[in-house]
Amino acid sequence: MKILVIGSGGREHALVWKLAQSPHATQMWCAPGNAGIAQERLAQNGAPVQCVNLGAEDLPGLLAFAREQKVDFTIVGPDNPLALGIVDLFQANGLKIWGVNQKASQFEASKVFSQNFMEKYGIPTARAITVTPEIFPHAQRDKLSEHRELMLFLLQNPKCVVKADGLALGKGVLICNGRSEIYAAMLEMFSGGKFGQAGRKVVLQEYLEGIEVSLHALCDGKTAKIFPTSQDHKRALDGDLGLNTGGMGTYSPTPFLSDAQLAEVAGSILDPFMRGCAAEGIDYRGLLYPGVMLTKDGPKVLEFNARFGDPETQVYLMRLENDLVELLDASASGTLA
Template sequence: MKVLVVGGGGREHALVWKLKQSPRVKEIYCAPGNAGIASLARCVPIGAEDIPALVAFAREEKIDLTVVGPEGPLARGIVDSFNRAGLAIFGPTARAAAIESSKVLAKEIMARYGIPTARFATFTDPGEAAGYIRQLNAPCVVKADGLAAGKGVIVCQTVEEALQAVKEIMVDGAFGDAGRQVVVEEYLTGQEVSVLAFTDGEAVHPLLPAQDHKQVYDGDRGPNTGGMGAYAPAPVLTPENYRVVLEDILIPAVRALAAEGRPYRGVLYAGLMVTGEGPKVLEFNARFGDPEAQPLLMLLETDLVEIMEAVLSGNLAGKEIRWRPGSAVCVVLASGGYPGAYRKGYPISGLEQVPPDVVVFHAGTAMEEGRVVTAGGRVLGVTAAGETLPEAMEKAYAAVEKIHFEGMHYRRDIGHKALGLRAQLL
C-alpha cells in the first residue's frame, strides 16, 4: 500500500519510521517532510495545511492511507475534505479536533460530563478576566483559547504576571485570533504525565504513559516550549491511576464527544496532572504528542498500519496492542534562543557517528548544498530504548554528545523524575 504522512517535524519522522516497518507498506510520501524523513520517504513540497493540494496529490498518486501529524490541518478540516473525496485518512474531523483547537470548548465539555480538571472560568473581555484573576489569586494559569504552537499556556506565579498574560493574549494579540478568548484556571500541583489512546469512537485502547518536559531548562525552569524531551513508560502514573485515567477520563471523553455530535476517531491525547486528589486533565490534544510519539512508537510492537485500519473500520475492540519491554527516552536538541527568536541554517555535524540502535528523529532540519542544516526551533530528537530507563537515558545522552551545531542546547535531566520513584513500571 501507499501511505502519505502529513507534516514535517519529529513526530512525523517517527510516524514515517514506524509505518515503514509494516510489511504492507510499499511506498511512503511525506508532505512536506524534512532532511531526515527524506531518507525514508519521498518528500513532497506541499504544506501541511494546503488541504486542496494534499487531496489532489492523494487522488493522483492513489494513496491508500493518509496519516495526519500536526494539529493545524486537523483543525482546518483535512479529515473532512479527505472523507468527502472518498480517501482513507487517520485522524479526527474538525468538529472532533476542536477538543484541542478550542480550550474553552474542551473545558466546557469536561465540566458538563464530570471529567476531572482544574477549576476555571472563560472570558472574551480582558477586564472581566482581570477581575477574576484578582479574585482567584495566584499562582494561576492563563490559556489562549485557540492553537498557539504549544506556547499559549502561561503559568503565572503572581497576580501581576497573570494580568500581563491577559494583556499579551487579548490586548496585544500575541497569538492572533487564538487569543480572542482565554481560560483562567487554578494552578494544579503534582507531576505531569501524558496518556494517549487509540479510539474508533467506541473502543478506547490507551498507550503507555509518557512524560514530556515542557520547560526549556533543567529542573522545569524557564518558559514553556513545544517539548524538550520525553520518556515512556512514566512510573508517576501508578497502575491504579492508569485505570482511573482510562475509566474516568479517556472513555468519558470519547463518549462525551459522541454525545456532543463530535464522534472521535484517531489518537486522543490527555495531558494530565497527577495531583493529591488523583489525575486531572490539563488539556486534550487531537493527535500524537511531539515528542511523546518518539519514545512511544519506538516501544510499540504492533503494526501501526493494522491499528490505524482497525480504528477506521470501527474494529479496534478486537485489536491487541503489544509493547516492547523496557523504556525509551527522547532528548530534544534545540536552536540557540528557542523558544524565543533563533537563527536557521547552521550545519549539523556528528549524525553519522550515532550508533545504529539510537534513532535521531529530525524535527527542524533541511538540506543545503548537500549538508543537513538547522531549520527550526526544535532541531533533532535523539531517541533510544533500553531494558531499563537508566540504560535508555545513558544511550540517548551518549549519542547526543556526538552531535553538534552552533547554539545547540538541550535538557540534561530527561527521565530524572522517574529515577527516584519506586512505583512499578506499567
C-alpha cells in the same frame, strides 16, 4: 498499500519510521517531510520514502496529490490541518484518512470548548473561567456580572495558568504568579500581536500541583485503547523556571504509575469522554492525548490534544510491538474493539 504522511517534524519522522516497517506499506510519501524522513526505506521492498513539496496546511494541494497518486491511506501528524478540516475534505472525496475530523479537533483547537465539555461531562479538571475583551480590562455595561466573577476567581487563585483559546504551537500557556503577571499575560493575548486569533479568548485555570504525565489513547468512535505512560519536559531553563516549550524530550514508561493505576486514571477520563462525545454527536476517530496532573486529590486533565504528542510519539513508537498501519486503519475504520 500507498501511504501519505502529512507533517514535517520529529513526530512525523517517528510515524514514517514505524509505518515503513509494516509489510502493508509498498509506497510512501511525506508532505512536506524533512531530510531525515527522506533517508527512510520501506521494509517490504526497500523503496525510499519520498518527500513532497506540499505544506501540511495546503489542503487543496494535498487532496490533488492524493487523488493523482491514488493514495490508499493518508495519516495526519500535526494539529493545524486537522483543525482546518483535512479529514472531512478527504472523506468527502472518498479517500481513507486517519486523524480526527474538524468537529472533534475542537478539543485541541479551542480551550474554551474543551473546558466546557469537561465540566459538562464530569471529567476531572482544574477550576477555570473564560475571559474575553468584553470583560477585561474594562467590563462592558452588560458584562458586569462576568467581570465580578473574574475578580472573585483571581482573589481565590493568585497563582494561575493563562491559556490562549486557540492553537499556539504549544506555547499559548503561561504560568503566572500574582495579579500583575496575570493581567500582563491576558493583555498580551488580547492584543493579537503574538498569538493572533488564538488569543481572542482566554481560559484562566487554577494552578495545580503534582506530577504531570502524558496519556495517549487510540480511538475509533466507540472504543479507546490506552497507551503506556510517558512524560515530556516542557519548561525551559534549569529548575523549570522558563516558559513552556513544545517539548524538549520525553521518556516512557513513567515510574510513578502502575498498570492498575494507569487503568484507573484512564477510566476516570476516557469513559466520560467517550460518553460525552456520543451525546454531542462527535465521532472521535484518531488519537486523544490528555495532559494529566496527578494531584493529591486525584488525576485532573490540564488540556486535551487531538493528535500524537511531539516528542512523545518518538518513545511510544519505539516501544510499540504492533503493526502501526493495522492499528491506524482499525482506528479510522471503527474496528479497534
